[in-house]
Amino acid sequence: MRLELHAVGEEAMTALGGDIASALQGHGVVYLDGNLGMGKTTLSRGIIRSLGQQGPVKSPTYTLVEPYELACANVYHFDLYRLASPEELEFLGVRDYFDGENLCLIEWPEKGRGVLPRPDLTITIDAVGDGRRLTLTGETSHGEMTCQRIQQMRSEG
Incomplete structure (x- = not known):
């Protein structure tokens, strides 16, 4: 399923x-594609804050991953922009993050091709x-259900 949404301004993106x-229900792997300055980190901030993060939500550009252990979900925000090769992810023990119970938000996923899960x-x-x-594409049954939930929220709201 493919869903198209529009946002004008940082507040709308958040x-x-x-x-x-809400639609992801605290788990899944989300690829965030777009050029520099498109709002990938702003969107991630909105996701993470809505799940209960009270403190700052930093861009993980230099750390590659920022963990958020929240009451309702463990969220891992990746920014792979500075990654030299996908093999660097193996040194981080990245596969442990993708256990199906966590929510993983991945900016610049093409840099991790071959190591990252679908x-x-x-x-x-x-x-x-x-x-x-924002074009949302459900790649698995969980992703399809996520798109359907968002579509339903939007039609009710």
């Missing part, structure tokens, strides 16, 4: 993150006018 977090949901973010178009 709110969309909340809807996505995503449940791919979110592609493009600039459209003064806002952003």
Whole structure:
């Protein structure tokens, strides 16, 4: 299933993150695709904050992964932009993060090709006018259900 959403401004992108977090139900692998400055980290911040993170949500550009152990979910926010090769992920013990119980948000997933698991949901973010178009693609049954839940929330809201 493919779902297209639109957001204008940081507040709208953060709110969309909340809807996505709710629909994911605290687990899954999410690929975040888009050029620099498209709002991948802003969307991630919205997801993580809506799951209960009270403190700052930092971009993991230099650490590669920021963990958030929250009451309702363990969230791991990856930014692979600076990754030189996918093999570097093996040194991080990255496979332990993808146990099916965690929520893993992965920016620049193409840098981890061959090591990363198949995503449940791919979110592609493009600039459209003064806002952003988010194309959500369900890649697994969990991803498909996530898209359906978001579509239902949007039609009710």
